[in-house]
Amino acid sequence: MAKDDLSTHLKYVGTRPDRPDGLDKVTGRARYGADIAAAGMLHAAVVRSPHAHARIIKIDTSKAEAVAGVKAVVTRADFPTGLTGEDWNLQENTMAGDKALYDGHAVAAVAATTSLLAKEAAELVEVEYEILPHVTDVDEAIKPDAPVIREGAADASVPEGMPANVVKYMEFGHGDIEAGFAEADLVMENTYKTEATHQGYIEPQACMGQLGKDGKGEMWVSTQGHWYIRKMSAAVLGLEASQLRVTPSEIGGGFGGKTTIFMEPLSLALSKKAGGRPVKIVMSRAEVLRATGPTASASMDVKIGMKKDGTLTAARAEFRMQGGAFPGAPVDMALYCAFAAYKLPNVEHIGYDVLANRPKCAAYRAPGSPMGAFAAESLLDEMCHKLGLDPLEVRKKNAVREGDKSSYGPKFGSIGLIETLDALENHPNMQAPLGPNQGRGIATGYWFNHGGETSVSMAISEDGTAQVSVGTPDIGGSRASIALMTAEALGIPYENVRVNVVETGALGVNEPTHGSRATFASGKAAVESTNQAIAEMCRRAAAEWGIAPEAVEWRDGAAHPAGPNAGDFPPMSIQEIAVKMGETGGPISGHHEGNLDGVGASFGAHAVDVEVDPETGRTTILRYLVVQDAGRAIHPAYVEGQYQGGAVQGIGWALNEEYIYDDKGRLQNPVFLDYRIPVASDLPMIDTVIVEVPNPGHPYGVRGVGETGITPPLPALANAIQNAVGVRMRDLPMSPVKVLAAIKAQNG
Amino acid sequence: MSKIHVQTIVNRDPVEFLADPRETLLDCLRDHLGLTGSKEGCGTGDCGACSVTVDGTLISSCLMLGVEAGGKSIETIEGMAQGEDLHPLQRKFIEHAAFQCGYCTPGILVAAKNLLEKNPSPTETEVRYWLAGNLCRCTGYDKIIRAVMDAAEEMRGAA
Ligand code: FES
Numbered sequence: 093m094a095k096d097d098l099s100t101h102l103k104y105v106g107t108r109p110d111r112p113d114g115l116d117k118v119t120g121r122a123r124y125g126a127d128i129a130a131a132g133m134l135h136a137a138v139v140r141s142p143h144a145h146a147r148i149i150k151i152d153t154s155k156a157e158a159v160a161g162v163k164a165v166v167t168r169a170d171f172p173t174g175l176t177g178e179d180w181n182l183q184e185n186t187m188a189g190d191k192a193l194y195d196g197h198a199v200a201a202v203a204a205t206t207s208l209l210a211k212e213a214a215e216l217v218e219v220e221y222e223i224l225p226h227v228t229d230v231d232e233a234i235k236p237d238a239p240v241i242r243e244g245a246a247d248a249s250v251p252e253g254m255p256a257n258v259v260k261y262m263e264f265g266h267g268d269i270e271a272g273f274a275e276a277d278l279v280m281e282n283t284y285k286t287e288a289t290h291q292g293y294i295e296p297q298a299c300m301g302q303l304g305k306d307g308k309g310e311m312w313v314s315t316q317g318h319w320y321i322r323k324m325s326a327a328v329l330g331l332e333a334s335q336l337r338v339t340p341s342e343i344g345g346g347f348g349g350k351t352t353i354f355m356e357p358l359s360l361a362l363s364k365k366a367g368g369r370p371v372k373i374v375m376s377r378a379e380v381l382r383a384t385g386p387t388a389s390a391s392m393d394v395k396i397g398m399k400k401d402g403t404l405t406a407a408r409a410e411f412r413m414q415g416g417a418f419p420g421a422p423v424d425m426a427l428y429c430a431f432a433a434y435k436l437p438n439v440e441h442i443g444y445d446v447l448a449n450r451p452k453c454a455a456y457r458a459p460g461s462p463m464g465a466f467a468a469e470s471l472l473d474e475m476c477h478k479l480g481l482d483p484l485e486v487r488k489k490n491a492v493r494e495g496d497k498s499s500y501g502p503k504f505g506s507i508g509l510i511e512t513l514d515a516l517e518n519h520p521n522m523q524a525p526l527g528p529n530q531g532r533g534i535a536t537g538y539w540f541n542h543g544g545e546t547s548v549s550m551a552i553s554e555d556g557t558a559q560v561s562v563g564t565p566d567i568g569g570s571r572a573s574i575a576l577m578t579a580e581a582l583g584i585p586y587e588n589v590r591v592n593v594v595e596t597g598a599l600g601v602n603e604p605t606h607g608s609r610a611t612f613a614s615g616k617a618a619v620e621s622t623n624q625a626i627a628e629m630c631r632r633a634a635a636e637w638g639i640a641p642e643a644v645e646w647r648d649g650a651a652h653p654a655g656p657n658a659g660d661f662p663p664m665s666i667q668e669i670a671v672k673m674g675e676t677g678g679p680i681s682g683h684h685e686g687n688l689d690g691v692g693a694s695f696g697a698h699a700v701d702v703e704v705d706p707e708t709g710r711t712t713i714l715r716y717l718v719v720q721d722a723g724r725a726i727h728p729a730y731v732e733g734q735y736q737g738g739a740v741q742g743i744g745w746a747l748n749e750e751y752i753y754d755d756k757g758r759l760q761n762p763v764f765l766d767y768r769i770p771v772a773s774d775l776p777m778i779d780t781v782i783v784e785v786p787n788p789g790h791p792y793g794v795r796g797v798g799e800t801g802i803t804p805p806l807p808a809l810a811n812a813i814q815n816a817v818g819v820r821m822r823d824l825p826m827s828p829v830k831v832l833a834a835i836k837a838q839n840g
Numbered sequence: 841m842s843k844i845h846v847q848t849i850v851n852r853d854p855v856e857f858l859a860d861p862r863e864t865l866l867d868c869l870r871d872h873l874g875l876t877g878s879k880e881g882c883g884t885g886d887c888g889a890c891s892v893t894v895d896g897t898l899i900s901s902c903l904m905l906g907v908e909a910g911g912k913s914i915e916t917i918e919g920m921a922q923g924e925d926l927h928p929l930q931r932k933f934i935e936h937a938a939f940q941c942g943y944c945t946p947g948i949l950v951a952a953k954n955l956l957e958k959n960p961s962p963t964e965t966e967v968r969y970w971l972a973g974n975l976c977r978c979t980g981y982d983k984i985i986r987a988v989m990d991a992a993e994e995m996r997g998a999a
């Protein structure tokens with residue numbers, strides 16, 4: 093698809109109409125997880141371990157059970173045994189078994205007639221612990237003498253003799269790494285660290301579950317993917333997924349953190365024990381921070397070889413990441429993304445997934461990519477400094493193009509990195525003058541994007557409008573973009589398409605809204621479904637006209653006779669066809685499902701100007717620019733929103749956000765006051781440029797836009813700070829205290 | 841704990857409810873009055889998702905007890921539109937795509953309305969500082985600030 097032959101014909105795609113769920117969301121009518129109530133509903137509270145690592149000797153629930161109004165108490169004894177693999181991990185994380193594995197790990201749950209009562213009763217659950225030595229830092233956890241989180245947790249990838257907390261090991265690359273370094277004029281190697289951060293969605297996890305004696309249940313959940321919630325909750329409780337019907341609420345942010353289960357199965361377990369009454373669980377912010385999703389923390393060694401002219405000759409990355417007390421740190425993704433922007437003849441990657449006494453990590457926007465970029469893009473910049481090279485020129489010189497072999501193996505299809513870097517270079521922000529203690533930093537970022545399991549249906553209504561049923565919850569305007577694509581394909585106004593996010597009973601399996609897939613995959617399936625309905629409408633028109641269906645073509649929302657022998661009939665509009673579809677053959681609909689491929693990867697490049705106060709170490713952002721290849725922006729305002737939101741999450745990660753543990757392994761900052769995400773007064777406007785190099789694997793060229801934006805800010809800010817005040821920060825967050833210490837050390 | 845009878849005005853209507861003395865105003869609005877538009881994001885006064893006004897003062901309703909609401913006049917997101925007519929801020933938030941998930945939106949709209957009542961022509965910096973107590977994790981604030989500035993301009997024009 094050449095860049096412009098489609099875009100000049102597009103009528104709805106690329107416009108910025110009001111989102112269909114806008115009215116509900118500005119009036120307070122939209123119903124999120126905690127907004128549900130049902131007859132007979134109980135409220136639950138969860139008892140959590142105050143210890144980072146402790147053997148559970150005994151749990152006495154009798155006092156809690158004796159409270160009038162308490163209807164059920166559950167512990168791990170109420171769960172089935174014999175689970176293996178990730179099912180066991182999920183179950184163990186939902187409710188501790190022999191040991192509490194992190195501060196905040198659930199050990200019991202109570203359901204009562206009011207939430208105040210449930211909280212009171214939870215305090216009466218007596219748990220006897222034997223405190224064990226703990227470890228929360230990844231470099232400590234990988235030491236041979238570190239406290240062992242769980243014997244036998246390593247998978248087959250881990251070679252004999254590695255420390256016990258290493259549960260996954262990987263090694264991959266190509267070329268001859270030593271020969272590559274030998275060719276270089278400069279070889280540099282450094283270690284970089286990133287702390288864990290939380291997705292920080294403003295809506296805490298919330299659900300209501302109901303499970304009867306017959307094993308049939310229903311759930312209402314704030315989630316990015318209700319089929320995942322269904323499958324995981326069923327596995328943890330020993331049920332068949334088919335016996336659960338899960339309805340997604342509106343979702344108050346997820347960023348990957350709501351693609352998995354935490355307390356959701358507890359609502360079902362409590363409901364069953366309470367005679368099938370619905371049970372609602374709403375997490376507190378402290379529970380969210382202590383026990384749900386953060387991302388992994390990382391310690392990363394990177395080595396790069398560069399010629400005097402900036403050509404990269406070789407690169408090596410060795411990453412250690414902890415994702416809590418369970419396997420699953422995104423070390424593989426971090427390694428795939430680290431050097432993805434560059435042509436590298438010789439490259440080596442080594443990764444360790446390490447257990448530690450922290451909550452089980454969940455996906456967070458481009459999982460792994462920000463860490464990898466922080467290490468690789470920081471070192472690259474340090475080398476440009478050393479050789480006196482322009483960091484943008486060096487990036488352009490080494491940038492990957494279509495057909496290049498990627499650093500992690502596969503060949504790139506159509507990509508827009510060069511176009512992205514060019515757009516960055518040409519933006520006025522790059523010419524803005526800088527004063528004392530001010531500096532500019534640039535960096536790139538990468539995400540694969542994702543297709544995955546998708547099932548979508550659409551139906552034509554009698555009035556000639558269209559209803560689309562999708563299974564991907566709308567976190568940021570995907571109803572609008574799917575409606576735009578459907579309207580475009582059908583040739584009817586955007587307002588005449590209604591997109592519904594439907595429950596698990598209404599479609600086949602859908603993966604969550606994750607990996608930047610909702611607009612790509614549900615959109616692609618919606619267009620395929622629409623094409624089926626169009627074909628049927630053409631058949632109906634053909635039958636009425638008495639001509640062959642092939643002699644009918646669909647255009648501007650109507651069937652037209654086409655071709656030499658089609659005859660001269662006036663066009664038959666969608667309304668005319670729809671109003672009598674009952675007599676001409678019944679409902680007209682379309683359906684598409686599959687494991688969708690055709691995904692197009694997305695590169696971004698950011699430029700940030702900062703001023704660092706040498707007295708306090710505080711970094712102020714003066715200007716921020718996000719440039720990213722969207723493939724095509726279906727609803728540009730929401731594409732910009734993804735760029736801006738991703739960038740600001742990256743800014744928070746770079747400058748402020750971190751998990752702080754005390755010497756007992758207890759999280760010290762489980763409130764928003766101390767886990768400080770960026771606020772409006774911290775920021776300037778976030779400038780955006782949408783590059784459009786269409787993805788040939790999507791009917792409208794969509795790549796997916798959600799993930800990449802979080803990645804470049806981490807290195808871009810480190811690079812800007814060096815340019816402002818000369819210090820190189822290799823340990824996140826670059827909080828005022830740390831930057832000030834570095835400035836002082838530099839000044840001797 | 842025995843409950844206390846509270847009579848107050850919410851969105852210009854007289855209401856009454858029975859509150860446990862430990863329940864916050866946010867709990868009472870949501871659980872006793874069915875006004876679930878105000879959200880809980882933190883329960884500690886740090887996120888602003890629960891913003892309402894009490895006698896014209898912007899507060900975090902998670903930090904006020906329900907029993908303290910007696911005899912006051914409370915405005916929540918549910919009272920912002922006049923019948924079918926959206927407040928200019930509500931329209932501008934939709935028009936500018938000033939929310940993604942929408943969870944912070946009720947609190948931000950209530951806070952922004954309170955700002956514009958006090959200061960009809962705020963600068964960008966004033967808007968940013970006024971809304972610094974309202975966390976949004978989705979948008980990076982850019983479109984929120986633009987929507988507020990645009991609504992202020994329109995309201996000035998209409999006044
Ligand atoms: S819920 Fe009240 S400020 Fe966050």
Ligand code: FES
Pocket residue numbers: 294344345938939940941942943944945975976977978979
């Ligand atoms: S739009 Fe999601 S938190 Fe603001």
